[in-house]
Amino acid sequence: MAHLVEVAFKGNRKEFFLWDYPDPPPLRAAVIVDVERGEDLGYVHSLGDLAQKRNGGCSHGCGTSLPERKALRLASDKDRGQSKDLDRLNEDARRKAMERVRANGLGMKLTDAEWQWDRKKLTLYFTADKRVDFRNLVRDLASLFRTRIELKQIGVRDEAKRLDGIGRCGRQYCSASWLPELRPVNLGVAKDQRLSLNPSQISGACGRLMCCLRYEHEFYVQSRKRFPKEGKIVTTKVGEEKVISVDIFRERITLRGVEGEMRLIGLAEFKQETEQVAGAAVATVAVEEEDSGSEAIRPEEISPELLYTAEHPVFVPPGENGRTSRPAPSDAASGTNGRDAGNSGKRRRGRRGGRRGRGGDDTNSPGSQ
Numbered sequence: 532m533a534h535l536v537e538v539a540f541k542g543n544r545k546e547f548f549l550w551d552y553p554d555p556p557p558l559r560a561a562v563i564v565d566v567e568r569g570e571d572l573g574y575v576h577s578l579g580d581l582a583q584k585r586n587g588g589c590s591h592g593c594g595t596s597l598p599e600r601k602a603l604r605l606a607s608d609k610d611r612g613q614s615k616d617l618d619r620l621n622e623d624a625r626r627k628a629m630e631r632v633r634a635n636g637l638g639m640k641l642t643d644a645e646w647q648w649d650r651k652k653l654t655l656y657f658t659a660d661k662r663v664d665f666r667n668l669v670r671d672l673a674s675l676f677r678t679r680i681e682l683k684q685i686g687v688r689d690e691a692k693r694l695d696g697i698g699r700c701g702r703q704y705c706s707a708s709w710l711p712e713l714r715p716v717n718l719g720v721a722k723d724q725r726l727s728l729n730p731s732q733i734s735g736a737c738g739r740l741m742c743c744l745r746y747e748h749e750f751y752v753q754s755r756k757r758f759p760k761e762g763k764i765v766t767t768k769v770g771e772e773k774v775i776s777v778d779i780f781r782e783r784i785t786l787r788g789v790e791g792e793m794r795l796i797g798l799a800e801f802k803q804e805t806e807q808v809a810g811a812a813v814a815t816v817a818v819e820e821e822d823s824g825s826e827a828i829r830p831e832e833i834s835p836e837l838l839y840t841a842e843h844p845v846f847v848p849p850g851e852n853g854r855t856s857r858p859a860p861s862d863a864a865s866g867t868n869g870r871d872a873g874n875s876g877k878r879r880r881g882r883r884g885g886r887r888g889r890g891g892d893d894t895n896s897p898g899s900q
Contacts, residue, residue, distance in 0.1 A: 535582045536602055538564055538573035541621070541645050542656070542693035543707050545576055547586050547593060548602040555579070561606035561614075563648070568679060572606055572614045572648040589711040610648075617646045624676065628655055631671045639663045642690045652679040658690055688713045691737040698735065705742050716740040720748050723755075754779040758798065767804040769794075 534550040548564050556562055560575050577585055586592040606614075625644035632639060639659040646653055653676055657663075665682055672680045685693070692706040692713070706713055721733050721744060735741040758777040759765055765772055765786070772786040775793070782798040796804075 533597075533601075534578060535586060535597065536562075536575055537577040537582045537585055538562060538602065539576040540571065540573045541617075542643055543695065544645075544693075545589070545591055546573075546600075547582070547591070547598040548600050549598060550578075550602045556602070556605060561611055562602045563604050563606050563610060564602045565600045566647065567652075569647060569649040569651040570603065572610060585711060590713075614648060617648070617650075620646050624653055625655070627675065628672055631668055631675070635665075635668050635671070637663055637665060637668060639665070639684075642685065643693050650678065652681060654681045654683060656683050656685050656690075656693060658685060658687060687737040688739060688742075691735065696736055698741075700743075704736070710742060713742065714745065716742060716744050720744045723748060723751050751779070758784065759801075765805060766808050767801070768808060 534555040536550050537545055537547050539545045555578050556575050558575055563570050563572055587594055621644045625641055629641050639657045641655055641657045643656045669680050695707040696704055698704055726733055733740055759774045761774050763774050769788055772788050775785040775787050777784050784796050784801050787793050
């Protein structure tokens, strides 16, 4: 079974290869690998379970599939000596290429040059603010070096990764030592951590925000969920107060009252006060609802005179034979000239005040003419 190995090249460039031998190569061993045009020399960076994990999570990995190219053999002493000569040739190639860049008047900066181990290809890495038309430059360099020329544009973070160095923390750049992927860092990360927004204090050697700002960002986000937001108005045992600031490390909150008095309170005490105030408010509402419900008018306490007014539409308890009982209206009041008693239990529906034209004047009624 082939072993998966991660091989590192010049400028912290890494790729994955298959090792078709029973025993895996030693870690940090120099190996000759198969590349697009010929062979190249690199050093084993990881293997085994670590290589499998990095293959699925690195930007230069193959995901769940295996790479197609293979590591051919271990490098000999002669191979390693030939590789050491390339360091001098790489610097000479970069200087000559920079002269051709100035001659063509191109707005680009050549960062690094990398000869392939068999010298069949020369790769030049550059940075530029805008798109550059380097077709004439490639022809000039091909005639100068008599080999295949490849130009690659990279960002400032990748430039710092290739050149390597020591950060302000006194350690090697994270991008050059162990960071598998250069993720973007925005200014909101620094704001969440309450850091100084001075670019000179939070920027790295590449001129961008430091990659290490992302390491503790998730801790700050999760910790602040336990605290109230700054500027929020809260109700405590003192009354309404405004949250001025929170200290997630000491778990303290600074509050300011209505009259401007300031006080410092712990997170546990703050939660206890707010819960007590909220519980007291709920109890007060329940008592008020109970008191208002006890003063409601019950149906059996309503006098019959209130049953037929529009201001008191209440329920009428059923009488005999399932009909509602009410006092029989007099003939003079009803104007029905003694209607049937069976209709006395039905409420008259219609517009209040009667229809237009009804009353003492019967001139508009049908048959009056």
